Amino acid sequence: MTSADPAPKRTAGTVRVVGSGLLGASIGLGLRAQGVDVVLDDVSPAARDLAVDYGAGRAAAKGDDPRLIVVCVPPDVTAQVVERELRSYPEALVTDVASVKVAPLRELERRGADVSRYIGSHPMAGRERGGPLSARADLFIGRPWVVAGHDGISYRAAAALEDLILDLGATPVEMTPESHDAGVAVVSHTPQVVASLMAARLRDAPDASLGLAGQGVRDVTRIAASDPGLWVQILGANASTVVEVLRDLRTDLDRVIDALEAPTEPGALRAIAESIGAGNAGVARLPGKHGQSKTFRQVVVLVDDTPGQLGLLLTEMGEIGVNLEDLRLEHSPGAQFGLAEVSVVPEHEERLIEELVRRGWNVAAADH
């Protein structure tokens, strides 16, 4: 059903996975699917046994001799668990998957751990929620997986980690811990704060206001549904980097507030235009599908509110020979149909509209 055939197995020896939540159990399942020997451990024996039942590996036991250990525990206990693993398995290489990379390394150095056998990493695999029941062997396929090396690291540790990443179908991306943390501060941690602060404004808004909500506010606030407990840890562990970005944002926000408090003052409208313009420039830098940063054209088609109707549209797009670059659905409140916004390369836009109209589709609006 998919072209995502796993690469041949590279990981040698036994892999020990500590922590059997979504990431740990998914790593176990993915490695097992490659025939790699996996032992699982967890502070909760019940959680570990559940992951074992799901086929993510066998339960850890005395005499295990892992070559590589993957620590998949919450950020606030990552360094402590990594240190324990380094000490318990003096021959093994240890990595972790926490979403911050400077803080755990600094804490390990402070604790005097043997960091030559430790190399931090971070799989950029979607959902920051869910336990072992959500685990899937292919959670990492096609995702970037940051390898955050440091000066004291052995070549052997880096190579073993890269093998594991490739076996899981992910793409290794080398970064320093500092550049990783700066990167996630701007593309993950700050967007989370901003989405949450915006969504908080909806909490006490009248129902009538919320009834006017369109796709824009839904998109801006979607990730505001994230788990507060996890985000306290992530933001706390990357606090000094995130706060720099937030201070810059506050400076810009103050400028907009000043302008809106006195919109007829000289320079006020220009300040607003510059803020929106800076946003234009920023969003244009996000890489597109497959790393392209290409602009697509959006064609909006009215469809019945059934999966069959949307399926037919996409099947006919295939027949027309136009590639779908992206797809969004919008539902019309109170109506039994929706709008499908399909993104295509500009060269295909005209032909697609012509062909869809000829086949009887209701092309609602082309968005330019």
Place this chain on the structure above:
Amino acid sequence: MTSADPAPKRTAGTVRVVGSGLLGASIGLGLRAQGVDVVLDDVSPAARDLAVDYGAGRAAAKGDDPRLIVVCVPPDVTAQVVERELRSYPEALVTDVASVKVAPLRELERRGADVSRYIGSHPMAGRERGGPLSARADLFIGRPWVVAGHDGISYRAAAALEDLILDLGATPVEMTPESHDAGVAVVSHTPQVVASLMAARLRDAPDASLGLAGQGVRDVTRIAASDPGLWVQILGANASTVVEVLRDLRTDLDRVIDALEAPTEPGALRAIAESIGAGNAGVARLPGKHGQSKTFRQVVVLVDDTPGQLGLLLTEMGEIGVNLEDLRLEHSPGAQFGLAEVSVVPEHEERLIEELVRRGWNVAAADH
């Protein structure tokens, strides 16, 4: 191809549309499709003639006797044009479609216009960009269209406007100008500012940071691509209402910044948790599809990067008999396949996963 059959024609007499951009031309096309007589005017004769060529109505001429006039010009000239129309056609009712409603009414009152014949309105029809070439007769179908009445309005004006809205397939929503402006401040204008301020952070970020961007930051910043010129007008015209929301947001932002500047101080982590928690509560209030505020379950399926493959998935969902409530596509950078996240009602989740797996689909991760 769709169940969205237009209602029978209700609008009586000639409708004059002033301004032939996306909204004006779409109104003209929609009314013409109902057989309503439409005359078009525009400060630019070329723009008017283009809309006429597209079939949005006939060119305005001496002797026109419109019963209803729809002013579709930029917000900053709306009141001025409405006043001129009220004076030029002393028997006609006048409405406008500007995205703010208090400022035009106040300005008309200040100018001493006959506001008993004026009733403001605002179609919540998507895209705030695009000219007459993007116009479509069905732009408004199924969308809310706010009717912002005021004390001095005649019943006749309100009824004529409602007929026009129904003829265009939209749903009239009655609000005061003040509650409309408060509503769009919180669900449209503030999200725009927030998205732009966030996107501005990406402008000078290193390429390596942007390479880590996932779906979250893309969603938060999507509307940051909007037109600065238009937003200067919208934000300027609703300044005092938007600035109140932004001041509340700044208070919360300051609290997060204070907490991240000293995350080990007592109360710091709690402040962060409360900010994320307030966002949880806010986003949960957004009405769902068809006005429901129901929680759906997300099932993630690995699909080849072709429209045919996605079409097949949706067709098979139809065969399985599971309704699609929402659909998102995520592309894996560098890979020739993507992840389709389909939302279904919780009762259907288990059966859908079972059936898809049985049919050979790669169900990548169920998101709980």
